[in-house]
Amino acid sequence: MKEYTTKTPKETMATGESIAKNLHGGNIVLLKGDLGAGKTTLVKGIATGLGIEDTITSPTFSLMNMYEVPPNKQGGIQHVVHIDTYRLESAQELLDIGIEDYLGVKNTVCIIEWPEKIQSLLHDRKKIEVDLTHTDEGRSIHVR
Numbered sequence: 001m002k003e004y005t006t007k008t009p010k011e012t013m014a015t016g017e018s019i020a021k022n023l024h025g026g027n028i029v030l031l032k033g034d035l036g037a038g039k040t041t042l043v044k045g046i047a048t049g050l051g052i053e054d055t056i057t058s059p060t061f062s063l064m065n066m067y068e069v070p071p072n073k074q075g076g077i078q079h080v081v082h083i084d085t086y087r088l089e090s091a092q093e094l095l096d097i098g099i100e101d102y103l104g105v106k107n108t109v110c111i112i113e114w115p116e117k118i119q120s121l122l123h124d125r126k127k128i129e130v131d132l133t134h135t136d137e138g139r140s141i142h143v144r
């Protein structure tokens with residue numbers, strides 16, 4: 001378990017960069033936290049940490065965005081898939097767009113906002129869980 005406190009969006013991004021250092025292909029990262037807790041901001045930091053230079057946008061409407069990791073990065077990671085289930089009606093919608101091709105696959109890291117909605121796809125898999133909460137100072141981020 002690791003705990004971070006961030007006072008600014010920039011610090012939340014830096015936290016994402018340090019989380020990225022411990023990632024390997026096949027990892028599934030669950031981002032839990034209220035609206036505006038900083039989940040997407042953290043994804044931006046993770047992407048930067050993995051050497052991705054694309055602009056990370058929220059996949060609220062697209063459900064799933066995919067980014068390529070530059071060659072020779074850590075742990076055999078080639079793709080990062082960013083999922084946001086906020087507007088999702090059922091897990092089946094993600095199955096329909098091919099989530100099984102990425103989830104837990106060894107060259108891919110999947111990062112999921114609002115994972116509570118797709119428990120059925122996740123319950124028997126190994127996950128890294130990140131809880132983000134608002135505090136008076138900014139945000140508190142727990143990784144386990």
Ligand SMILES: Nc1ncnc2c1ncn2[C@@H]1O[C@H](COP(=O)(O)OP(=O)(O)OP(=O)(O)O)[C@@H](O)[C@H]1O
Binds near residue numbers: 007038040058
């Ligand atoms: N430590 C911090 N202190 C203050 N603001 C922060 C901090 N970290 C992130 N933010 C800001 O919080 C706002 C919401 O962040 P973000 O969009 O990443 O949240 P989210 O959890 O993805 O929201 P949603 O639930 O809508 O997807 C952004 O303006 C971001 O810059």
Ligand SMILES: [Mg+2]
Binds near residue numbers: 040058084113
């Ligand atoms: Mg978001």
